[in-house]
Amino acid sequence: MKARLLEILVCPSCGNLHALELKDQEVRDQEIVSGVLVCTHCQAKYPIRDSIPRFVDSDQYADSFGFEWNQFNRVQLDVPGKSNESENTIKEKTNLTPEKVTGKVILDAGAGAGRFAEVISRxxxxxxIAADISSAVVACYRNIGERENVHVIQADLFHLPxxxxxxxxxxxxxxLHHTPNTRDAFREVSTFLKSGGFMAIYVYSVTLGMAYTDYLRRITTRIPKRLLYVLSLVSVPLYYVYRVPVIxxxxxxxxxxxxxxxxxWRWLDTFDWYAPTYQWKHTYPEVFRWFKEAGFVDIDLPNTRH
Ligand SMILES: C[S@@+](CC[C@H](N)C(=O)[O-])C[C@H]1O[C@@H](n2cnc3c(N)ncnc32)[C@H](O)[C@@H]1O
Structure with a gap:
């Protein structure tokens, strides 16, 4: 954690208003590697472990993600000159460009191993601010946490500090579709945006053929993560069978x-499909309504973009 993050953090326990004070810190090469953040108002305490301020004390329902991102920590990360899939994906899903993000203060709500925060930082x-509820933050910090403009925090997006x-x-x-309630999560996260700011989300949409996998997920979400991780490996050879037309x-x-x-990547994505506790699907009109209700104007949906 960088000392500069203290200018951005506030206490999530007493109304997101009061500053946090750093105590008992150990600093190495400008990074605060351990210590305690104490609310100047309600005295709530939040530890800093492995250079990451922790505002939750467990992964809660998102433990499959903590496991996933620490197993596959660099798989989706762009490698300059070799792969730029994450860069292309964030452009496509958010319409963001280097010109739009330069000099801006940005929240990545649910950063995982940091593939998109990496692009935005670059x-x-x-x-x-790369926030995530799960121990994915460990992978994220390892990937990009020491960059001057990156701040990794472990926090629930329903109680962001x-x-x-x-x-x-x-x-x-x-x-957002991996939280207990996508719409509530959207509403909560949108409150961190300045008036006149820009917000983009990507959630799963309702498509034909999902019904059966939802049924399968009722079983797979109960399988121990390590076993499901091994089972998901079947996607590696199955890919060649699935490439046969029609069949x-x-x-x-x-x-x-x-x-x-x-x-x-195939192995990771297959595990990512079957493991999470929550996986809601939504329609475009539904998502459009959430933006309207939250007071957004100039709302652009990919299927309305020209
Ligand atoms: C499918 S991953 C996506 C990660 C990243 N955005 C990406 O696309 O690579 C979903 C992430 O959301 C996080 N997450 C789920 N519920 C959350 C919550 N309530 N607060 C913060 N993060 C949450 C999970 O821990 C996980 O890392």
Whole structure:
């Protein structure tokens, strides 16, 4: 953690208003590696462990993600000159560009291992707060935590330790539908955006063929994570069978696997589909309504973009 993060953090226990004070800190190379953050108002305490301020004391319902992102910590990270899939994905899903993020204060709500925060940081944001409820923050910190403009925090997006209306840009990719209530999560996260700011989200949409995998998920979410991790490896060879025309498409509605050409990415995405406790799906009109209700104007849905 950088000392500068103290300018951004507030106590989530007493109304997101009061500053936090740093105590008992151990500092190495400008990074605060351990210590305690204490609320100047209610005296609530939050530990800093392995350079990450912790505002929750467990992964809660998101333990599959903690496991996933620490197993596959660098699989989706761009490698300059070799792969830029995360950069292309964030452009496509949010319409953000280097010009739009340069110098901005940005919240990545549910950062996982930090693949998108990595892009945003590289594009020149002033500060990127990469928040996640799970131990994915350990992978995220290892990947990008020491960058000057990155701040990794372990926190629940329903109780973020941040000042409301203080971010120029808020984005959340593939996260809100993995919380107990997507709409409530959206509403909560949107309160951290400044008036006139920009917010982008990506949530799963309702599509045909999902019904059966939902049924399968009732079983897979009960399988111990390590066993499911091994079972998901079946997606690696199955990919070649699923590429057979017609048969492949049929099989994929019965037992969905990722069709990513990279085998580790495919394995990760298949596990990511079957493991999470919550996985809601939504329609475009529903999401459009959430933005309207939260007071947004100029709302752009991908299927209305020209
Ligand atoms: C599918 S991953 C997406 C991670 C990242 N946005 C990406 O696309 O690579 C979903 C992430 O949301 C996080 N998450 C779920 N519920 C959360 C909550 N209430 N608060 C913060 N993070 C949460 C999980 O821990 C997980 O890392």
């Amino acid at each position: 594009w020149g944001a002033k500060d990127v 941040l000042r409301r209306e203080s971010f120029d840009i808020v984005y959340s990719i593939g996260v 492949g498409a049929l099989l994929n509605t019965v037992f969905r696997i990722s069709m990513h050409p990279h085998w580790r």
